[in-house]
Amino acid sequence: MRVLVVEDDAQVRAAVAAALRSAGLAVDEAADWRHADVNLSVNAYDCVVLDRILTDGDSARPLHDRRRRGMTVPVLMLTALDDPHDRVDGFEAGADDYVSKPFFTNELIQRVRALCRRGGVIHPAVLRRDDIEMDVARREVRRAGVLQILTPKEFAVLEMLMVHDPSVVSRTDLIEHCWDEAADPASNVVDVIIAQLRRKLGEPTVIVTVRGAGYRLLSAR
Known part of the structure; x- marks a missing residue:
């Protein structure tokens, strides 16, 4: 946001x-x-x-x-x-x-x-995707019931992916909605946050890269 x-x-x-x-x-x-x-x-x-x-x-x-x-x-x-x-x-x-x-x-x-x-579409207060649960109001994320400690930026990017699931979210949309005007669109800030999220959320990997398009969540089903 x-x-x-x-x-x-x-x-x-x-x-x-x-x-x-x-x-x-x-x-x-x-x-x-x-x-x-x-x-x-x-x-x-x-x-x-x-x-x-x-x-x-x-x-x-x-x-x-x-x-x-x-x-x-x-x-x-x-x-x-x-x-x-x-x-x-x-x-x-x-x-x-x-x-x-x-x-x-x-x-x-x-x-x-x-x-x-x-201002946009109303989304549930708690977002769920397979074994990931995000409580937007409490700013808490759990995977398989285990609390994940995320930075505010990591939380914002994951929230964007969960809100738009199963659609692909472009790098441009992530920068426009999760960063302010000081962010350099040509920098690797998105890649860094995605890498951190993948590491913290663990296996199996939940965020996949869609070459030339952006990122989306991968269903475990």
């Missing part, structure tokens, strides 16, 4: 981005609408975390304008405004959810995940 964080306070932006990355999400950052529009024009996001008040003004009006022009990505607004009328204005402008500052980090992560799921 890929998220855009739009926040003019560099310290808050860095904290939000770090929290979301620690949860396995790919995160891009923007300080204002000008930079956000550039990101939105070239990347496919599952959710936008948007500060209500930016240096260039209240985000409600710009969001409303972009909704009218066809922007459909789910938006979670961060706000220090506690008046119920401000919240109503935000929802009327096109926000899908609201979190007040200061916020509880784990709640923010779960709300972002919920919006990411809302």
